Amino acid sequence: MGWAISVHGGAGDIPLSLPPEKRLPREAGLRRCLDVGIAALKAHNHPLDVVELVVRELENNPHFNAGKGSVLTTSGTVEMEACIMDGKTMKCGAVSGVSTVVNAISLARLVMDKTPHIYLAFDGAEAFAREQGLETVEMSHFITPENIERLKQAQEADRVQLDYTQPIQKEVPKDAALADGDSQIGTVGCVAVDNEGNLATATSTGGIVNKMVGRIGDTPIIGAGTYANHLCAVSATGRGEAIIRGTIARDVAAVMEFKGLSLKEAAAYVIDQVPRGNAGLVAVSSTGEVAMPFNTTGMFRACATEDGYSEIAIWDSPTK
Protein backbone atom coordinates (compact mmCIF):
# COMPACT_ATOMS: atom_id res chain seq x y z
CA MET A 1 0.00 0.00 0.00
CA GLY A 2 1.20 3.55 0.62
CA TRP A 3 0.09 6.88 -0.72
CA ALA A 4 -0.44 7.67 -4.39
CA ILE A 5 -1.33 10.77 -6.36
CA SER A 6 -2.20 11.52 -9.95
CA VAL A 7 -2.80 14.84 -11.68
CA HIS A 8 -4.06 15.80 -15.13
CA GLY A 9 -4.12 18.99 -17.15
CA GLY A 10 -6.55 17.74 -19.80
CA ALA A 11 -6.92 15.10 -22.53
CA GLY A 12 -7.41 15.80 -26.23
CA ASP A 13 -5.94 16.06 -29.68
CA ILE A 14 -2.54 17.30 -28.48
CA PRO A 15 -0.32 17.19 -31.57
CA LEU A 16 3.00 15.41 -31.32
CA SER A 17 4.47 18.49 -32.98
CA LEU A 18 3.43 20.72 -30.07
CA PRO A 19 6.06 23.47 -30.02
CA PRO A 20 8.25 23.91 -26.94
CA GLU A 21 6.69 27.22 -25.91
CA LYS A 22 3.36 25.44 -25.59
CA ARG A 23 4.70 22.24 -24.10
CA LEU A 24 7.32 23.29 -21.57
CA PRO A 25 5.17 25.55 -19.37
CA ARG A 26 2.59 22.79 -19.01
CA GLU A 27 5.18 20.15 -18.18
CA ALA A 28 6.66 22.51 -15.64
CA GLY A 29 3.21 23.16 -14.21
CA LEU A 30 2.50 19.43 -13.87
CA ARG A 31 5.88 18.83 -12.27
CA ARG A 32 5.32 21.61 -9.77
CA CYS A 33 1.82 20.48 -8.86
CA LEU A 34 3.01 16.90 -8.48
CA ASP A 35 5.73 18.08 -6.09
CA VAL A 36 3.23 20.11 -4.10
CA GLY A 37 0.97 17.06 -3.83
CA ILE A 38 3.79 14.70 -2.87
CA ALA A 39 4.98 17.05 -0.14
CA ALA A 40 1.45 17.36 1.22
CA LEU A 41 0.97 13.58 1.33
CA LYS A 42 4.35 13.06 2.98
CA ALA A 43 3.28 15.61 5.59
CA HIS A 44 0.18 13.43 6.25
CA ASN A 45 -2.37 15.89 4.93
CA HIS A 46 -5.74 14.32 4.25
CA PRO A 47 -6.23 13.49 0.55
CA LEU A 48 -9.22 15.85 0.44
CA ASP A 49 -6.91 18.72 1.40
CA VAL A 50 -4.25 17.49 -1.01
CA VAL A 51 -6.51 17.40 -4.06
CA GLU A 52 -7.97 20.81 -3.26
CA LEU A 53 -4.50 22.27 -2.86
CA VAL A 54 -3.20 20.78 -6.11
CA VAL A 55 -6.24 21.83 -8.11
CA ARG A 56 -5.93 25.39 -6.73
CA GLU A 57 -2.39 25.43 -8.11
CA LEU A 58 -3.60 24.22 -11.48
CA GLU A 59 -6.43 26.80 -11.50
CA ASN A 60 -3.89 29.56 -10.83
CA ASN A 61 -1.64 28.38 -13.68
CA PRO A 62 -2.80 30.22 -16.82
CA HIS A 63 -1.61 27.45 -19.12
CA PHE A 64 -4.44 25.12 -18.12
CA ASN A 65 -8.15 25.41 -18.78
CA ALA A 66 -9.35 26.18 -15.26
CA GLY A 67 -9.43 29.35 -13.20
CA LYS A 68 -7.09 31.79 -14.87
CA GLY A 69 -6.69 30.54 -18.40
CA SER A 70 -10.23 29.17 -18.68
CA VAL A 71 -11.59 28.90 -22.22
CA LEU A 72 -14.38 31.31 -23.18
CA THR A 73 -18.09 30.95 -23.84
CA THR A 74 -19.60 32.05 -27.12
CA SER A 75 -20.12 35.48 -25.53
CA GLY A 76 -16.46 35.82 -24.63
CA THR A 77 -17.16 35.30 -20.93
CA VAL A 78 -15.79 32.82 -18.41
CA GLU A 79 -18.06 30.28 -16.68
CA MET A 80 -16.04 27.98 -14.46
CA GLU A 81 -17.10 24.79 -12.78
CA ALA A 82 -15.55 22.44 -10.25
CA CYS A 83 -16.27 19.43 -8.08
CA ILE A 84 -14.71 17.63 -5.14
CA MET A 85 -15.54 14.29 -3.46
CA ASP A 86 -14.38 12.38 -0.39
CA GLY A 87 -14.30 8.64 -0.98
CA LYS A 88 -14.86 7.43 2.56
CA THR A 89 -17.80 9.65 3.45
CA MET A 90 -18.95 10.18 -0.12
CA LYS A 91 -19.60 13.77 0.73
CA CYS A 92 -19.21 15.98 -2.30
CA GLY A 93 -19.49 19.55 -3.51
CA ALA A 94 -19.89 21.14 -6.94
CA VAL A 95 -20.27 24.56 -8.51
CA SER A 96 -21.07 25.83 -12.02
CA GLY A 97 -21.35 29.19 -13.73
CA VAL A 98 -18.77 30.87 -11.57
CA SER A 99 -17.24 34.00 -13.12
CA THR A 100 -15.43 35.88 -10.38
CA VAL A 101 -14.24 33.30 -7.88
CA VAL A 102 -10.49 32.81 -8.10
CA ASN A 103 -10.61 29.16 -6.98
CA ALA A 104 -13.79 27.37 -7.95
CA ILE A 105 -12.58 24.14 -6.32
CA SER A 106 -12.48 25.82 -2.93
CA LEU A 107 -16.01 27.10 -3.44
CA ALA A 108 -17.10 23.55 -4.26
CA ARG A 109 -15.52 22.39 -1.02
CA LEU A 110 -17.37 25.05 0.94
CA VAL A 111 -20.67 23.95 -0.61
CA MET A 112 -19.85 20.45 0.64
CA ASP A 113 -18.74 21.56 4.12
CA LYS A 114 -21.00 24.51 4.85
CA THR A 115 -24.38 23.87 3.22
CA PRO A 116 -26.96 21.08 3.29
CA HIS A 117 -26.54 20.85 -0.48
CA ILE A 118 -24.08 19.38 -2.96
CA TYR A 119 -24.33 21.66 -5.98
CA LEU A 120 -24.75 25.43 -6.33
CA ALA A 121 -24.61 27.37 -9.58
CA PHE A 122 -24.54 30.79 -11.17
CA ASP A 123 -25.94 33.69 -9.16
CA GLY A 124 -26.55 31.50 -6.13
CA ALA A 125 -22.98 30.16 -6.21
CA GLU A 126 -21.53 33.65 -6.61
CA ALA A 127 -23.64 34.95 -3.71
CA PHE A 128 -22.49 32.06 -1.52
CA ALA A 129 -18.86 32.80 -2.40
CA ARG A 130 -19.27 36.32 -1.14
CA GLU A 131 -21.02 35.20 2.02
CA GLN A 132 -18.06 32.90 2.67
CA GLY A 133 -15.52 35.62 1.99
CA LEU A 134 -13.76 33.74 -0.79
CA GLU A 135 -11.32 35.62 -2.98
CA THR A 136 -13.12 37.14 -5.98
CA VAL A 137 -11.86 39.31 -8.82
CA GLU A 138 -13.06 40.95 -12.00
CA MET A 139 -13.86 38.36 -14.68
CA SER A 140 -11.13 39.85 -16.86
CA HIS A 141 -8.56 38.34 -14.46
CA PHE A 142 -9.28 34.89 -15.87
CA ILE A 143 -9.18 35.80 -19.56
CA THR A 144 -5.91 35.27 -21.44
CA PRO A 145 -4.98 36.38 -24.97
CA GLU A 146 -4.56 32.74 -26.01
CA ASN A 147 -8.17 32.06 -25.10
CA ILE A 148 -9.47 35.10 -26.93
CA GLU A 149 -7.67 33.69 -29.97
CA ARG A 150 -9.07 30.19 -29.42
CA LEU A 151 -12.59 31.57 -29.29
CA LYS A 152 -12.09 33.57 -32.46
CA GLN A 153 -10.79 30.51 -34.24
CA ALA A 154 -13.68 28.33 -33.03
CA GLN A 155 -16.23 30.90 -34.07
CA GLU A 156 -14.62 31.13 -37.49
CA ALA A 157 -14.72 27.40 -37.80
CA ASP A 158 -18.28 27.66 -36.41
CA ARG A 159 -17.99 24.74 -34.21
CA VAL A 160 -17.61 23.88 -30.57
CA GLN A 161 -14.22 22.37 -29.92
CA LEU A 162 -12.51 20.50 -27.16
CA ASP A 163 -9.55 22.54 -26.10
CA TYR A 164 -7.22 20.20 -27.89
CA THR A 165 -8.97 19.83 -31.22
CA GLN A 166 -6.71 20.72 -34.07
CA PRO A 167 -7.88 23.81 -35.92
CA ILE A 168 -9.77 22.84 -39.06
CA GLN A 169 -7.94 24.54 -41.90
CA LYS A 170 -8.54 24.06 -45.59
CA GLU A 171 -5.01 24.65 -46.83
CA VAL A 172 -2.70 25.44 -43.98
CA PRO A 173 0.41 23.63 -42.86
CA LYS A 174 0.00 22.19 -39.40
CA ASP A 175 2.72 24.18 -37.70
CA ALA A 176 1.45 27.51 -38.90
CA ALA A 177 -1.98 26.71 -37.55
CA LEU A 178 -0.59 25.72 -34.21
CA ALA A 179 1.35 28.86 -33.62
CA ASP A 180 -1.73 31.04 -33.90
CA GLY A 181 -4.56 28.95 -32.60
CA ASP A 182 -3.52 25.88 -30.69
CA SER A 183 -6.06 24.75 -28.21
CA GLN A 184 -3.88 22.34 -26.34
CA ILE A 185 -5.15 22.93 -22.90
CA GLY A 186 -7.87 21.19 -20.88
CA THR A 187 -9.71 20.51 -17.66
CA VAL A 188 -7.57 19.94 -14.57
CA GLY A 189 -7.92 17.34 -11.87
CA CYS A 190 -6.25 15.47 -9.07
CA VAL A 191 -6.84 12.21 -7.24
CA ALA A 192 -5.04 11.05 -4.13
CA VAL A 193 -5.00 8.25 -1.55
CA ASP A 194 -3.07 8.05 1.71
CA ASN A 195 -1.74 4.91 3.35
CA GLU A 196 -4.94 4.51 5.34
CA GLY A 197 -6.99 4.22 2.17
CA ASN A 198 -8.58 7.67 2.41
CA LEU A 199 -9.46 8.66 -1.15
CA ALA A 200 -10.36 12.01 -2.74
CA THR A 201 -10.83 13.58 -6.14
CA ALA A 202 -11.17 17.11 -7.46
CA THR A 203 -11.78 18.48 -10.98
CA SER A 204 -12.00 22.04 -12.29
CA THR A 205 -12.53 23.61 -15.71
CA GLY A 206 -13.57 26.51 -17.89
CA GLY A 207 -15.45 24.04 -20.10
CA ILE A 208 -15.28 23.93 -23.91
CA VAL A 209 -14.33 26.80 -26.20
CA ASN A 210 -17.34 28.64 -27.66
CA LYS A 211 -19.83 26.80 -25.46
CA MET A 212 -23.32 28.23 -25.16
CA VAL A 213 -23.78 30.51 -22.19
CA GLY A 214 -25.08 28.36 -19.34
CA ARG A 215 -23.68 25.11 -20.73
CA ILE A 216 -22.71 22.68 -17.97
CA GLY A 217 -20.20 19.91 -18.74
CA ASP A 218 -19.12 16.74 -16.98
CA THR A 219 -16.81 18.25 -14.40
CA PRO A 220 -19.44 19.19 -11.75
CA ILE A 221 -21.55 16.08 -12.41
CA ILE A 222 -20.92 13.47 -9.72
CA GLY A 223 -20.41 10.18 -11.51
CA ALA A 224 -19.41 11.76 -14.82
CA GLY A 225 -16.24 13.84 -14.40
CA THR A 226 -15.68 13.27 -10.71
CA TYR A 227 -16.30 10.36 -8.33
CA ALA A 228 -14.81 8.70 -5.28
CA ASN A 229 -15.92 5.93 -2.96
CA HIS A 230 -14.17 3.40 -0.71
CA LEU A 231 -12.58 1.68 -3.73
CA CYS A 232 -11.13 4.46 -5.85
CA ALA A 233 -11.06 8.13 -6.77
CA VAL A 234 -11.47 9.28 -10.38
CA SER A 235 -11.15 12.56 -12.28
CA ALA A 236 -12.03 12.57 -15.99
CA THR A 237 -11.36 14.94 -18.87
CA GLY A 238 -12.29 15.26 -22.54
CA ARG A 239 -15.56 15.92 -24.30
CA GLY A 240 -17.99 16.63 -21.50
CA GLU A 241 -21.07 15.37 -23.29
CA ALA A 242 -19.46 11.94 -23.93
CA ILE A 243 -18.31 11.72 -20.32
CA ILE A 244 -21.80 12.52 -18.98
CA ARG A 245 -23.44 9.94 -21.26
CA GLY A 246 -20.83 7.38 -20.28
CA THR A 247 -21.02 8.08 -16.52
CA ILE A 248 -17.29 7.50 -16.63
CA ALA A 249 -16.08 8.27 -13.14
CA ARG A 250 -18.81 6.21 -11.48
CA ASP A 251 -18.35 3.33 -13.89
CA VAL A 252 -14.69 2.80 -12.98
CA ALA A 253 -15.69 2.10 -9.37
CA ALA A 254 -18.78 0.11 -10.40
CA VAL A 255 -16.78 -2.12 -12.70
CA MET A 256 -14.20 -2.74 -9.96
CA GLU A 257 -16.93 -3.61 -7.48
CA PHE A 258 -19.37 -5.56 -9.63
CA LYS A 259 -17.01 -7.19 -12.12
CA GLY A 260 -14.08 -7.60 -9.75
CA LEU A 261 -11.58 -5.86 -12.05
CA SER A 262 -8.45 -4.14 -10.81
CA LEU A 263 -8.24 -0.34 -11.02
CA LYS A 264 -6.15 -0.44 -14.21
CA GLU A 265 -8.44 -2.97 -15.88
CA ALA A 266 -11.56 -1.07 -14.85
CA ALA A 267 -10.21 2.27 -16.03
CA ALA A 268 -9.15 0.82 -19.38
CA TYR A 269 -12.51 -0.93 -19.79
CA VAL A 270 -14.46 2.26 -19.16
CA ILE A 271 -12.37 4.48 -21.44
CA ASP A 272 -12.74 1.85 -24.12
CA GLN A 273 -16.52 2.26 -24.04
CA VAL A 274 -16.25 5.96 -24.93
CA PRO A 275 -15.96 6.92 -28.64
CA ARG A 276 -12.31 7.41 -29.60
CA GLY A 277 -10.84 10.87 -29.22
CA ASN A 278 -13.20 11.83 -26.43
CA ALA A 279 -11.90 10.97 -22.98
CA GLY A 280 -9.15 10.33 -20.47
CA LEU A 281 -9.01 9.94 -16.71
CA VAL A 282 -6.70 9.63 -13.74
CA ALA A 283 -7.56 7.32 -10.87
CA VAL A 284 -6.09 5.86 -7.71
CA SER A 285 -7.35 2.93 -5.67
CA SER A 286 -7.58 2.40 -1.92
CA THR A 287 -4.53 0.12 -2.17
CA GLY A 288 -2.34 2.74 -3.84
CA GLU A 289 -2.64 1.71 -7.50
CA VAL A 290 -2.63 4.39 -10.21
CA ALA A 291 -4.29 4.40 -13.66
CA MET A 292 -4.15 7.10 -16.36
CA PRO A 293 -5.83 5.81 -19.54
CA PHE A 294 -6.96 8.01 -22.44
CA ASN A 295 -8.34 7.42 -25.93
CA THR A 296 -7.27 10.82 -27.26
CA THR A 297 -3.93 11.71 -28.86
CA GLY A 298 -2.60 12.73 -25.49
CA MET A 299 -3.33 13.75 -21.92
CA PHE A 300 -1.22 16.10 -19.81
CA ARG A 301 -0.60 14.05 -16.70
CA ALA A 302 1.68 13.19 -13.79
CA CYS A 303 1.66 10.67 -10.98
CA ALA A 304 3.71 9.45 -8.06
CA THR A 305 3.56 6.69 -5.46
CA GLU A 306 5.14 6.21 -2.07
CA ASP A 307 7.57 3.59 -3.36
CA GLY A 308 9.41 6.38 -5.17
CA TYR A 309 7.90 6.05 -8.67
CA SER A 310 6.98 9.23 -10.45
CA GLU A 311 6.09 10.13 -14.03
CA ILE A 312 5.16 13.12 -16.14
CA ALA A 313 3.74 12.51 -19.60
CA ILE A 314 1.72 13.91 -22.46
CA TRP A 315 1.52 11.16 -25.07
CA ASP A 316 1.98 7.44 -24.70
CA SER A 317 5.46 7.31 -23.22
CA PRO A 318 6.47 9.32 -20.18
CA THR A 319 8.46 12.49 -20.83
CA LYS A 320 11.42 13.42 -18.54
Next chain:
Amino acid sequence: MGWAIALHGGAGDIPHSLPPDRRLPREAGLRHCLDVGIAALKAHKHPLDVVELLVRELENYPHFNAGKGSVLTSSGTVEMEASIMNGKSKKCGAVSSLSTVVNAVSLARLVMEKTPHIYLGFHGAEAFAREQGVETADPSYFITPENIERLKQAQDANRVQIDYTQPVQKEAKDAAATIPNGDSQIGTVGCVAVDSEGNLASATSTGGLVNKMAGRIGDSPIIGAGTYANHLCAVSATGKGEAMIRGTVARDVAAVMEFKGLSLKEAAAYVIDQVPPSNAGLVAVSSTGEIATVFNTTGMFRACASEDGYSEVAIWDSPLK
Protein backbone atom coordinates in the same frame (compact mmCIF):
# COMPACT_ATOMS: atom_id res chain seq x y z
CA MET B 1 -42.23 -8.59 -24.01
CA GLY B 2 -44.60 -5.74 -24.81
CA TRP B 3 -44.76 -2.14 -23.73
CA ALA B 4 -44.60 -0.93 -20.14
CA ILE B 5 -44.84 2.41 -18.41
CA ALA B 6 -44.33 3.71 -14.89
CA LEU B 7 -44.63 7.20 -13.48
CA HIS B 8 -44.18 8.84 -10.11
CA GLY B 9 -45.28 12.00 -8.37
CA GLY B 10 -42.62 11.86 -5.66
CA ALA B 11 -41.39 9.73 -2.75
CA GLY B 12 -41.23 10.85 0.86
CA ASP B 13 -42.78 10.84 4.31
CA ILE B 14 -46.38 10.70 3.07
CA PRO B 15 -48.49 10.01 6.15
CA HIS B 16 -51.08 7.26 6.04
CA SER B 17 -53.46 9.81 7.51
CA LEU B 18 -53.18 11.99 4.42
CA PRO B 19 -56.61 13.60 4.20
CA PRO B 20 -58.77 13.03 1.12
CA ASP B 21 -58.41 16.58 -0.15
CA ARG B 22 -54.66 16.00 -0.38
CA ARG B 23 -54.80 12.43 -1.62
CA LEU B 24 -57.59 12.36 -4.17
CA PRO B 25 -56.33 15.06 -6.55
CA ARG B 26 -52.94 13.35 -6.75
CA GLU B 27 -54.45 9.93 -7.34
CA ALA B 28 -56.63 11.41 -10.04
CA GLY B 29 -53.58 13.06 -11.58
CA LEU B 30 -51.65 9.80 -11.58
CA ARG B 31 -54.58 7.93 -13.08
CA HIS B 32 -55.06 10.55 -15.76
CA CYS B 33 -51.39 10.56 -16.71
CA LEU B 34 -51.26 6.78 -16.76
CA ASP B 35 -54.18 6.71 -19.20
CA VAL B 36 -52.49 9.29 -21.42
CA GLY B 37 -49.32 7.19 -21.43
CA ILE B 38 -51.10 3.93 -22.17
CA ALA B 39 -52.96 5.51 -25.09
CA ALA B 40 -49.73 6.92 -26.49
CA LEU B 41 -47.94 3.57 -26.28
CA LYS B 42 -50.89 1.77 -27.86
CA ALA B 43 -50.69 4.32 -30.67
CA HIS B 44 -47.03 3.28 -31.17
CA LYS B 45 -45.54 6.55 -30.08
CA HIS B 46 -41.82 6.40 -29.29
CA PRO B 47 -41.12 6.13 -25.56
CA LEU B 48 -39.15 9.38 -25.73
CA ASP B 49 -42.31 11.16 -26.88
CA VAL B 50 -44.39 9.30 -24.31
CA VAL B 51 -42.25 10.26 -21.30
CA GLU B 52 -42.05 13.87 -22.43
CA LEU B 53 -45.81 14.01 -22.88
CA LEU B 54 -46.51 12.55 -19.47
CA VAL B 55 -44.04 14.69 -17.62
CA ARG B 56 -45.56 17.77 -19.29
CA GLU B 57 -48.93 16.68 -17.90
CA LEU B 58 -47.44 16.24 -14.45
CA GLU B 59 -45.66 19.62 -14.67
CA ASN B 60 -48.94 21.34 -15.55
CA TYR B 61 -50.67 19.73 -12.58
CA PRO B 62 -50.37 22.05 -9.55
CA HIS B 63 -50.56 19.19 -7.05
CA PHE B 64 -47.10 17.88 -7.93
CA ASN B 65 -43.74 19.51 -7.33
CA ALA B 66 -42.80 20.36 -10.90
CA GLY B 67 -43.77 23.18 -13.23
CA LYS B 68 -46.84 24.81 -11.76
CA GLY B 69 -46.86 23.80 -8.12
CA SER B 70 -43.07 23.75 -7.75
CA VAL B 71 -41.78 24.25 -4.22
CA LEU B 72 -40.01 27.53 -3.46
CA THR B 73 -36.39 28.52 -2.78
CA SER B 74 -35.45 30.35 0.39
CA SER B 75 -36.03 33.58 -1.53
CA GLY B 76 -39.61 32.58 -2.39
CA THR B 77 -38.76 32.04 -6.05
CA VAL B 78 -39.18 29.02 -8.32
CA GLU B 79 -36.16 27.28 -9.88
CA MET B 80 -37.20 24.30 -11.96
CA GLU B 81 -35.03 21.56 -13.40
CA ALA B 82 -35.54 18.54 -15.62
CA SER B 83 -33.79 15.92 -17.70
CA ILE B 84 -34.66 13.37 -20.36
CA MET B 85 -32.74 10.42 -21.79
CA ASN B 86 -33.11 8.04 -24.71
CA GLY B 87 -31.89 4.55 -23.79
CA LYS B 88 -30.89 3.30 -27.24
CA SER B 89 -28.88 6.33 -28.34
CA LYS B 90 -28.00 7.50 -24.80
CA LYS B 91 -28.66 11.01 -26.01
CA CYS B 92 -29.85 13.17 -23.16
CA GLY B 93 -30.82 16.70 -22.24
CA ALA B 94 -31.06 18.62 -18.97
CA VAL B 95 -31.92 22.09 -17.71
CA SER B 96 -31.67 23.84 -14.33
CA SER B 97 -32.88 26.96 -12.60
CA LEU B 98 -35.70 27.87 -14.92
CA SER B 99 -38.16 30.41 -13.64
CA THR B 100 -40.41 31.17 -16.60
CA VAL B 101 -40.51 28.07 -18.79
CA VAL B 102 -43.86 26.33 -18.55
CA ASN B 103 -42.49 22.86 -19.39
CA ALA B 104 -38.91 22.29 -18.32
CA VAL B 105 -38.87 18.72 -19.69
CA SER B 106 -39.55 20.01 -23.19
CA LEU B 107 -36.72 22.50 -22.92
CA ALA B 108 -34.44 19.65 -21.80
CA ARG B 109 -35.48 17.76 -24.91
CA LEU B 110 -34.65 20.75 -27.09
CA VAL B 111 -31.20 21.00 -25.51
CA MET B 112 -30.70 17.36 -26.44
CA GLU B 113 -31.94 17.78 -30.02
CA LYS B 114 -31.01 21.31 -31.00
CA THR B 115 -27.64 21.98 -29.36
CA PRO B 116 -24.26 20.24 -29.25
CA HIS B 117 -24.64 20.16 -25.46
CA ILE B 118 -26.48 18.11 -22.86
CA TYR B 119 -27.08 20.55 -20.04
CA LEU B 120 -27.96 24.25 -19.91
CA GLY B 121 -28.65 26.24 -16.78
CA PHE B 122 -29.93 29.57 -15.60
CA HIS B 123 -29.78 32.63 -17.84
CA GLY B 124 -28.40 30.59 -20.73
CA ALA B 125 -31.25 28.11 -20.48
CA GLU B 126 -33.85 30.89 -20.29
CA ALA B 127 -32.29 32.60 -23.32
CA PHE B 128 -32.33 29.32 -25.25
CA ALA B 129 -36.00 28.87 -24.33
CA ARG B 130 -36.83 32.19 -25.92
CA GLU B 131 -34.78 31.45 -29.01
CA GLN B 132 -36.73 28.21 -29.39
CA GLY B 133 -40.07 29.91 -28.83
CA VAL B 134 -41.17 27.57 -26.02
CA GLU B 135 -44.05 28.68 -23.87
CA THR B 136 -43.01 30.94 -21.01
CA ALA B 137 -45.01 32.60 -18.24
CA ASP B 138 -44.50 35.11 -15.50
CA PRO B 139 -42.73 33.48 -12.53
CA SER B 140 -45.86 34.01 -10.43
CA TYR B 141 -47.72 31.50 -12.65
CA PHE B 142 -45.87 28.60 -11.03
CA ILE B 143 -46.37 29.65 -7.42
CA THR B 144 -49.27 28.16 -5.47
CA PRO B 145 -50.59 29.17 -2.02
CA GLU B 146 -49.73 25.70 -0.68
CA ASN B 147 -46.11 26.23 -1.56
CA ILE B 148 -45.97 29.66 0.01
CA GLU B 149 -47.22 27.95 3.16
CA ARG B 150 -44.70 25.11 2.88
CA LEU B 151 -41.87 27.60 2.60
CA LYS B 152 -43.05 29.54 5.63
CA GLN B 153 -43.25 26.34 7.62
CA ALA B 154 -39.79 25.22 6.56
CA GLN B 155 -38.32 28.58 7.41
CA ASP B 156 -40.02 28.47 10.80
CA ALA B 157 -38.52 25.07 11.38
CA ASN B 158 -35.28 26.41 9.91
CA ARG B 159 -34.56 23.44 7.84
CA VAL B 160 -34.62 22.28 4.23
CA GLN B 161 -37.21 19.58 3.75
CA ILE B 162 -38.10 17.07 1.08
CA ASP B 163 -41.63 17.89 0.11
CA TYR B 164 -43.01 15.01 2.12
CA THR B 165 -41.25 15.51 5.41
CA GLN B 166 -43.70 15.88 8.21
CA PRO B 167 -43.67 19.33 9.75
CA VAL B 168 -41.46 19.33 12.83
CA GLN B 169 -43.66 20.48 15.71
CA LYS B 170 -42.58 20.64 19.31
CA GLU B 171 -45.93 19.66 20.74
CA ALA B 172 -47.72 18.32 17.71
CA LYS B 173 -51.03 16.81 18.46
CA ASP B 174 -52.10 14.09 16.12
CA ALA B 175 -50.65 14.31 12.65
CA ALA B 176 -54.03 15.10 11.14
CA ALA B 177 -54.22 18.45 12.94
CA THR B 178 -50.93 19.65 11.54
CA ILE B 179 -51.50 18.51 8.00
CA PRO B 180 -54.17 20.92 6.79
CA ASN B 181 -51.91 23.88 7.35
CA GLY B 182 -48.52 22.64 6.34
CA ASP B 183 -48.47 19.29 4.64
CA SER B 184 -45.66 18.86 2.21
CA GLN B 185 -46.84 15.70 0.55
CA ILE B 186 -45.78 16.43 -2.97
CA GLY B 187 -42.56 15.67 -4.87
CA THR B 188 -40.56 15.40 -8.06
CA VAL B 189 -42.31 13.85 -11.06
CA GLY B 190 -41.01 11.35 -13.55
CA CYS B 191 -41.88 8.77 -16.17
CA VAL B 192 -40.18 5.78 -17.77
CA ALA B 193 -41.44 3.81 -20.73
CA VAL B 194 -40.50 0.99 -23.07
CA ASP B 195 -42.19 -0.14 -26.28
CA SER B 196 -42.42 -3.62 -27.71
CA GLU B 197 -39.17 -3.08 -29.64
CA GLY B 198 -37.20 -2.39 -26.49
CA ASN B 199 -36.87 1.37 -27.02
CA LEU B 200 -36.45 2.90 -23.57
CA ALA B 201 -36.76 6.45 -22.27
CA SER B 202 -36.79 8.32 -18.97
CA ALA B 203 -37.74 11.86 -17.94
CA THR B 204 -37.77 13.66 -14.57
CA SER B 205 -38.84 17.17 -13.56
CA THR B 206 -38.95 19.10 -10.29
CA GLY B 207 -39.02 22.35 -8.36
CA GLY B 208 -36.47 20.83 -5.94
CA LEU B 209 -36.50 21.08 -2.12
CA VAL B 210 -38.54 23.54 -0.13
CA ASN B 211 -36.38 26.41 1.17
CA LYS B 212 -33.38 25.36 -0.90
CA MET B 213 -30.61 27.91 -1.38
CA ALA B 214 -30.97 29.93 -4.59
CA GLY B 215 -28.93 28.16 -7.24
CA ARG B 216 -29.12 24.74 -5.59
CA ILE B 217 -29.19 21.93 -8.11
CA GLY B 218 -30.58 18.54 -7.08
CA ASP B 219 -30.55 15.10 -8.65
CA SER B 220 -33.29 15.54 -11.26
CA PRO B 221 -31.15 17.12 -13.99
CA ILE B 222 -28.10 14.98 -13.17
CA ILE B 223 -27.68 12.11 -15.62
CA GLY B 224 -26.95 9.01 -13.56
CA ALA B 225 -28.50 10.39 -10.37
CA GLY B 226 -32.19 11.20 -10.97
CA THR B 227 -32.45 10.08 -14.58
CA TYR B 228 -30.79 7.40 -16.68
CA ALA B 229 -31.55 5.11 -19.57
CA ASN B 230 -29.49 2.74 -21.66
CA HIS B 231 -30.18 -0.43 -23.66
CA LEU B 232 -31.13 -2.34 -20.49
CA CYS B 233 -33.50 -0.08 -18.58
CA ALA B 234 -34.86 3.40 -17.97
CA VAL B 235 -34.94 4.89 -14.46
CA SER B 236 -36.42 8.01 -12.84
CA ALA B 237 -35.66 8.63 -9.17
CA THR B 238 -37.15 10.86 -6.47
CA GLY B 239 -36.42 11.79 -2.86
CA LYS B 240 -33.61 13.72 -1.19
CA GLY B 241 -31.55 14.93 -4.11
CA GLU B 242 -28.24 14.95 -2.28
CA ALA B 243 -28.57 11.26 -1.36
CA MET B 244 -29.39 10.37 -4.94
CA ILE B 245 -26.45 12.26 -6.35
CA ARG B 246 -24.06 10.60 -3.90
CA GLY B 247 -25.63 7.22 -4.60
CA THR B 248 -25.67 7.63 -8.42
CA VAL B 249 -29.01 5.87 -8.08
CA ALA B 250 -30.34 5.85 -11.65
CA ARG B 251 -27.04 4.74 -13.19
CA ASP B 252 -26.50 2.08 -10.58
CA VAL B 253 -29.71 0.20 -11.40
CA ALA B 254 -28.46 -0.38 -14.95
CA ALA B 255 -24.89 -1.06 -13.80
CA VAL B 256 -26.00 -3.66 -11.31
CA MET B 257 -28.16 -5.36 -13.95
CA GLU B 258 -25.25 -5.41 -16.39
CA PHE B 259 -22.33 -6.19 -14.10
CA LYS B 260 -23.99 -8.34 -11.46
CA GLY B 261 -26.55 -9.95 -13.75
CA LEU B 262 -29.53 -9.02 -11.56
CA SER B 263 -33.06 -8.63 -12.89
CA LEU B 264 -34.61 -5.15 -12.99
CA LYS B 265 -36.57 -5.70 -9.77
CA GLU B 266 -33.55 -7.13 -7.94
CA ALA B 267 -31.29 -4.33 -9.18
CA ALA B 268 -33.76 -1.61 -8.22
CA ALA B 269 -34.23 -3.10 -4.73
CA TYR B 270 -30.47 -3.48 -4.29
CA VAL B 271 -29.78 0.13 -5.22
CA ILE B 272 -32.52 1.66 -3.07
CA ASP B 273 -31.29 -0.44 -0.20
CA GLN B 274 -27.89 1.27 -0.41
CA VAL B 275 -29.44 4.70 0.13
CA PRO B 276 -30.09 5.79 3.76
CA PRO B 277 -33.71 5.03 4.76
CA SER B 278 -36.39 7.62 4.00
CA ASN B 279 -34.36 9.20 1.27
CA ALA B 280 -35.26 7.66 -2.08
CA GLY B 281 -37.60 5.93 -4.48
CA LEU B 282 -37.57 5.16 -8.17
CA VAL B 283 -39.59 3.81 -11.06
CA ALA B 284 -37.93 1.74 -13.75
CA VAL B 285 -38.73 -0.39 -16.78
CA SER B 286 -36.50 -2.85 -18.60
CA SER B 287 -36.04 -3.56 -22.28
CA THR B 288 -38.10 -6.73 -21.83
CA GLY B 289 -41.09 -4.93 -20.34
CA GLU B 290 -40.48 -5.52 -16.62
CA ILE B 291 -41.47 -2.81 -14.15
CA ALA B 292 -39.96 -1.92 -10.78
CA THR B 293 -41.29 0.69 -8.34
CA VAL B 294 -39.18 0.73 -5.17
CA PHE B 295 -38.89 3.19 -2.30
CA ASN B 296 -37.42 3.35 1.20
CA THR B 297 -39.64 6.22 2.28
CA THR B 298 -43.11 5.99 3.82
CA GLY B 299 -44.67 6.24 0.40
CA MET B 300 -44.28 7.18 -3.24
CA PHE B 301 -47.05 8.50 -5.50
CA ARG B 302 -46.89 6.15 -8.46
CA ALA B 303 -48.70 4.37 -11.25
CA CYS B 304 -47.73 1.75 -13.81
CA ALA B 305 -49.15 -0.42 -16.54
CA SER B 306 -47.98 -3.09 -18.98
CA GLU B 307 -49.26 -4.44 -22.25
CA ASP B 308 -50.60 -7.62 -20.65
CA GLY B 309 -53.33 -5.52 -19.07
CA TYR B 310 -51.86 -4.98 -15.60
CA SER B 311 -52.20 -1.51 -14.15
CA GLU B 312 -51.76 -0.03 -10.69
CA VAL B 313 -52.01 3.30 -8.90
CA ALA B 314 -50.48 3.43 -5.42
CA ILE B 315 -49.07 5.62 -2.68
CA TRP B 316 -47.96 3.28 0.13
CA ASP B 317 -47.09 -0.37 0.00
CA SER B 318 -50.29 -1.82 -1.37
CA PRO B 319 -51.88 -0.63 -4.58
CA LEU B 320 -54.95 1.58 -4.30
CA LYS B 321 -58.12 0.83 -6.29
